[in-house]
Amino acid sequence: MQSQWFLSRSIIGFLLMISSRVNASGNNVVCYFINSNGYSLAPPETLDANLCTHINYAFAEIDEEGFLTYQNEKLDIDAGMYYRVTNLTAKNPSLKVLLSIESFSANLFPSVAADANKRKNFVTSSKEFIETYNFHGLDIDWEKPTANDSDNFVALLRELRTEFDQASPKWLLSAAVYPNPDAGYNVPEITKYLDMFNIMTYNYFGPWSPYTGQNAPLFESSIDSNFERTNLNVAASIKNWINAGATQHKMNAGLAFYGRAFTLANAEIHGLHANITGPGTTATPTYRQICSSYNEWTRVWDQEQKNPYKYLGDQWVGYDDEMSITEKVKYAMSQDLAGVMVWHIGGDDLNGECGEKQGLLKLVNDVIDNY
Template sequence: MGKLLTLLVALCLSQVIGAERIVNCYWGTWANYRSGNGKFDVSNIDAGLCTHLSYSFFGINDNGDINSLDTWLDYDLGFISQAVGLKRQNPNLKVLAVVGGWNEGSTKYSSMAGDWYKRQNFINSALNLLRNNGFDGLDLDWEYPNQRGGNWDDRSNFVTLLREIKEAFAPYGYELGIAVGAGESLASGSYEIANIAQHVNFINVMTYDFAMASDGYTGFNAPQWAVENAINFWLSQGAPANKLVLGVGTYGHSYQLSDSSQNWPGAPCRGAGNSGPYTGDSGYMGYNEICLNNWYTVFDYNNAAPYAYSGDQWVSYDNVLSVQYKMDFALSKNLAGAMIWSLETDDYRGQCGESYPLLKTINRKLRW
């Protein structure tokens, strides 16, 4: 009997230890419209590198109903069905519909969460979206409760919304995730952390965007200390480690230096850096753009992050080494896993060497 009990305990422990960590791959479907080597569609996705594929984004209308933000791409081109079809390549892949995002704002979500009828509209439309298209769950990316046109009641209303979604999803086995602001000041104003954690399968913590050109000086997009502080804050407020997913940005924030001879972190800048050839947004460059530049590159070990500069252009980003530091921290805290924002700005074509270098680094640390 004693030997049997020991064997059962060992078996249970091995199952816990061997449980696969999450690697959640966000996909900004609009990258289909980029030109040349920046164009990204379903054919560019390696389904074996992700446990979850987060199809971004859907929006809502004023009544709380979920709607497509690009019906031509989602349905006419068949991107949704093609994304769900990736489960033929990886039968364990979960494909999630992501609702929200920065451009959707907060006002409509605040109104929906605070109104019972609009919440029911949202939940019913979510069920229809998932059932009709073969999605495995929903990721709600409200940026952010109690901010950008929201109000203080958003914090408790968000808990109510998530509880009602969870109850509606339970008969179907759908997963429910959320994407959340990372830092203490943002998170404490937007979330009742312990309460929301009860109702979701996992929490994608957006541990990036800690600095940008609007600050007036150069800074690191995701320095290790800021990432660790954010995760430790979420843990301290009652978020279970096994529901926290650490976010990695496959992009950098770029700056135009005020004085090209002052090119260190904290140096003054006069605004956003030049746009990259694929992404086309000033102040923002994909890793697949950064790695092609022959800029002078420095790895700052105090921040466990690289930066690069050329003339009056300066960029902070993540590379393979900085991602390794982040994954070591995630493992040390026994987190649920990691996510990337987003697939289409990793070096998915392998123009600078190995394809998907950042995503593969995450997999090597967490899964392989």
């Protein structure tokens, strides 16, 4: 952990910089908070509320009629997790907390967005959730609309935007989107209605791939195929979204606080694009797990892609650490993006096992402050 970046800053100076930054444009730090992490891994009260400009509470769901539902009522409501997260604004009045909506298992977004009455139910119940639990807006995590859904996705966002603009102050509307725009995204139209795009610039390589590859490479590799060069790295995805009609000041580049691991077909061949037999023993280790438990692994810095990977025996993992996160944040700033998005806050070194508590998220802030 490169904690020397933080030692020279006084507590007062740090707080003043954070306070001024969260009100500035172009410096978003959007942090996804997974509700189940609130039990013990990341109780909201233990988090530094000044390290995020926005927290997206993951997740609520939708039913077949389009109404919002609790993902885990015992946790979200009975244990008060909604309020415990939205109450972080008492520590950071500039913080905005959004409720993120998903429908991964049932995949109900297509049918809801296609039906005017169900869209109305969605909008109405969204308003009720926001007002009841003190959220500042909604984040749509539809993974992902197809070409047949494109117009309906626009209609859903347009109707949400119309309702949200009636609030005072206006409620925020964002969406988590795939790394590269395709026919499911009418980018110029959805840009009109969204305050932010949270671009999931990670999961480029995984067990579905034919060989090892970085989870979130910043740049292309010289051994990449043409498709990989133009689609499977952060810089390419940002370029593709801009070329499709998205505006930089609404775009947040995703940062992965986890890695993707593989099992090597031959332990003696352990570079990029090495053959694999499947996922690693621990398929998606968090940054905390890697920094605290993978010290015996061999670390390699990929100078082309600006990312590290590690290997031990037949296990291989591509991940992000202090060096690669620094490179990514600087790149986002150089492209005049709105900022960055973190998936997810629970993947950080929350208890200081490798250095400073929440060290990776503090580094993100430090890089932005000093850019």
